[in-house]
Amino acid sequence: MKLILIILQILIEFHFFQCNPLYQKSFLNHRLYSIDIGNNLTIVELLNSLRDKMDIDFWQEPTINAERVSFRVAPDYHSNLESVLKQNFLPFKILIEDIQQLIDREKEENNQIMRNSYASGRQTLDDFRLDYYHTYNEIMMFIENLERKHPAIAKVITIGETYEFHPIKGIKLGIKTNETKPCIWIDAGIHAREWIAPATAVYVIYKLAVKQEVDPEIKQLLTAFDWYIFPLLNPDGYMYAWWTNRLWRKNRSTPKAVPIRYPWKLFDECIGVDLNRNFDISFGGSSTSGNPCSEIFRGDYAFSEKETKAVRDMIMSLGSQLSVFITLHSYSQMWMYPYGYKIEKARDGELLHNITKKVISAVNKKHGERYRYGPIATTIYPTSGSSPDWVYEKAKVKYSFIVELRDRGNNGFILPRNFILPTAEETWEGIKVLMKEIQL
Numbered sequence: 001m002k003l004i005l006i007i008l009q010i011l012i013e014f015h016f017f018q019c020n021p022l023y024q025k026s027f028l029n030h031r032l033y034s035i036d037i038g039n040n041l042t043i044v045e046l047l048n049s050l051r052d053k054m055d056i057d058f059w060q061e062p063t064i065n066a067e068r069v070s071f072r073v074a075p076d077y078h079s080n081l082e083s084v085l086k087q088n089f090l091p092f093k094i095l096i097e098d099i100q101q102l103i104d105r106e107k108e109e110n111n112q113i114m115r116n117s118y119a120s121g122r123q124t125l126d127d128f129r130l131d132y133y134h135t136y137n138e139i140m141m142f143i144e145n146l147e148r149k150h151p152a153i154a155k156v157i158t159i160g161e162t163y164e165f166h167p168i169k170g171i172k173l174g175i176k177t178n179e180t181k182p183c184i185w186i187d188a189g190i191h192a193r194e195w196i197a198p199a200t201a202v203y204v205i206y207k208l209a210v211k212q213e214v215d216p217e218i219k220q221l222l223t224a225f226d227w228y229i230f231p232l233l234n235p236d237g238y239m240y241a242w243w244t245n246r247l248w249r250k251n252r253s254t255p256k257a258v259p260i261r262y263p264w265k266l267f268d269e270c271i272g273v274d275l276n277r278n279f280d281i282s283f284g285g286s287s288t289s290g291n292p293c294s295e296i297f298r299g300d301y302a303f304s305e306k307e308t309k310a311v312r313d314m315i316m317s318l319g320s321q322l323s324v325f326i327t328l329h330s331y332s333q334m335w336m337y338p339y340g341y342k343i344e345k346a347r348d349g350e351l352l353h354n355i356t357k358k359v360i361s362a363v364n365k366k367h368g369e370r371y372r373y374g375p376i377a378t379t380i381y382p383t384s385g386s387s388p389d390w391v392y393e394k395a396k397v398k399y400s401f402i403v404e405l406r407d408r409g410n411n412g413f414i415l416p417r418n419f420i421l422p423t424a425e426e427t428w429e430g431i432k433v434l435m436k437e438i439q440l
């Protein structure tokens with residue numbers, strides 16, 4: 001039944017609506033607006049009320065704690081939106097005049113036009129470039145090549161498959177010892193459009209696997225810990241973002257029901273679940289939606305999705321060995337720890353605060369960027385059903401973090417290629433400090 005649904009979905013996407021298999025959704029003249037929230041609940045309520053009316057795609061959720069909020073609006077709504085904002089005496093900025101221009105630039109920078117998923121010319125370890133965004137296949141091939149080249153320390157593991165039957169793979173890195181070692185989990189790409197996250201995870205994998213040969217500090221980190229790194233937790237969404245809709249966030253599962261008022265969206269926005277709202281922790285709470293057409297659709301029930309189930313089962317199988325959990329996202333430049341689903345301070349709040357302070361000082365020092373830190377709910381916004389809270393509360397992993405990588409809004413999700421290395425380097429500095437602190 002599911003297979004039939006998927007085939008139907010593909011047929012409709014490629015033949016009836018889009019005709020051309022190379023179809024890519026255009027964001028021509030879509031603007032990115034920004035408004036300072038300034039603890040003003042009226043602004044939050046106003047923006048939320050415009051969400052459906054003006055088809056607003058929030059790149060940062062409008063909540064009372066947010067410093068500012070950025071959102072994408074299609075050209076049809078520009079004048080309406082601006083007059084509503086002016087009527088309410090709300091100053092706004094236009095951060096990006098034409099989002100499609102950024103997407104086109106990114107395609108050129110990544111030589112995306114010349115590439116397809118089967119032949120990219122960058123598939124061997126020697127020609128693998130860390131300063132490019134890579135396709136799903138390239139990243140999978142990268143970890144498989146590493147395993148082949150460094151079999152003593154690297155092992156590719158598959159934790160499950162996606163809705164569209166793609167394997168969810170990661171790599172385990174560690175120097176074998178006679179003892180059972182604590183381990184660290186790093187994942188990326190649970191949100192499809194946040195490309196800097198997988199690129200950063202790939203960098204961390206490269207550093208650990210390749211540079212351990214020449215760097216005693218890295219060798220020590222591989223001796224003390226086993227590293228489980230999953231650069232792409234949402235392959236279906238990532239591929240869809242790569243090939244069809246650059247701003248796709250969710251996975252690609254078909255909803256059971258779609259609100260009748262959105263029939264034209266059935267095979268567009270109404271596909272997919274926000275995987276980072278699908279974990280079994282305060283499921284259905286703040287910053288989630290029960291509407292399948294929403295960007296923050298939480299799914300029909302907790303762990304309804306194959307991708308989140310795979311994460312749950314793997315984390316549970318690691319048991320008390322798992323000491324550190326880091327999930328990489330973008331953007332906003334923040335290192336955060338639980339809770340997200342409530343304002344209450346976590347039982348390890350003091351410890352997490354002190355350790356993150358040290359991490360942040362290393363991160364900020366590397367390239368002089370400013371990252372903020374603190375509990376999720378008060379640093380970015382309250383959010384329910386997310387992985388760091390579930391890992392902290394249910395899997396009892398004390399050091400649980402969510403990192404929002406660069407930038408702070410000028411490019412948002414379409415972060416140019418030249419930001420990849422600096423972002424990855426400063427994050428790697430932070431991870432090293434964290435792991436050393438934990439060892440003390």
Ligand SMILES: [Zn+2]
Pocket residue numbers: 191194329330
């Ligand atoms: Zn995210």
